[in-house]
Amino acid sequence: MNNNLKVVADYHTHTIYSDGKGTIEQNVKSAIDKGLEIIGISDHGYKHMGFGVKYNLFEKMRYEIDLMKEKYPQIKILLGVECNILDDRGNIDIDDKILGYFDYVMAGYHFGSMPTRWTRGMRNHFNNYFKPLKSLEKAYNTRALVNAMRNNDIFVLTHPGDKGDVDIIEVAKAAQETKTYMEINSHHKNLSIEQLRLIKNIDVEYILGSDSHLPNHVGDFTNALERAISAGVDIDKIVNVRRV
Numbered sequence: 001m002n003n004n005l006k007v008v009a010d011y012h013t014h015t016i017y018s019d020g021k022g023t024i025e026q027n028v029k030s031a032i033d034k035g036l037e038i039i040g041i042s043d044h045g046y047k048h049m050g051f052g053v054k055y056n057l058f059e060k061m062r063y064e065i066d067l068m069k070e071k072y073p074q075i076k077i078l079l080g081v082e083c084n085i086l087d088d089r090g091n092i093d094i095d096d097k098i099l100g101y102f103d104y105v106m107a108g109y110h111f112g113s114m115p116t117r118w119t120r121g122m123r124n125h126f127n128n129y130f131k132p133l134k135s136l137e138k139a140y141n142t143r144a145l146v147n148a149m150r151n152n153d154i155f156v157l158t159h160p161g162d163k164g165d166v167d168i169i170e171v172a173k174a175a176q177e178t179k180t181y182m183e184i185n186s187h188h189k190n191l192s193i194e195q196l197r198l199i200k201n202i203d204v205e206y207i208l209g210s211d212s213h214l215p216n217h218v219g220d221f222t223n224a225l226e227r228a229i230s231a232g233v234d235i236d237k238i239v240n241v242r243r244v
């Protein structure tokens with residue numbers, strides 16, 4: 001870890017509302033202990049078949065976040081969501097009713113997401129899952145990420161290329177065009193050093209995410225920062241890192 005760099009915000013943390021192990025308050029307390037200035041709670045969108053937040057609980061999360069804001073004024077506390085990218089038209093699991101609860105929306109591809117077109121969607125999951133078939137889905141996956149950014153106001157594209165191969169250059173160009181931050185995820189291997197090198201000349205900005213599922217892991221950016229440095233990413237392009 002480079003001692004001259006400080007990560008000041010973690011926008012990607014999970015709680016017991018989806019598949020995390022801690023409460024919102026535990027994540028907030030951990031973020032304060034780690035010296036973060038901003039903590040975002042970003043559980044899985046409701047169309048994740050395994051552990052999406054139950055649709056009617058987003059309102060409760062908002063209420064809890066607002067209580068935490070009063071209790072811990074020393075840190076900025078935000079409610080986000082990690083939506084699922086559902087198909088190659090770029091649909092994600094958000095709607096106008098719940099949108100108002102969130103301070104920001106992130107989106108990523110997950111195996112457990114509920115397809116909008118059952119047959120094609122399940123074939124996409126299936127092929128992405130089995131290595132020999134993975135390459136068949138590259139164009140579909142790329143369209144899915146690109147269209148998700150074009151058709152929605154997405155703050156961060158989470159772990160691009162994780163679980164499904166993509167043309168990372170096309171994805172990065174769309175991120176640049178739509179001003180979407182690309183995540184360097186500490187919990188997953190993407191963006192990888194190789195991907196970061198491929199998109200080096202595209203003028204995108206990055207965010208490091210812990211993708212923490214345990215309160216102790218909130219603010220743990222070790223892997224992500226090491227990959228960014230190894231790939232030679234311009235540190236000034238990583239919006240939640242500060243030189244100290």
Ligand SMILES: [Zn+2]
Pocket residue numbers: 082108109110158159
């Ligand atoms: Zn994810």
Ligand SMILES: [Zn+2]
Pocket residue numbers: 012014082158211
């Ligand atoms: Zn996540």
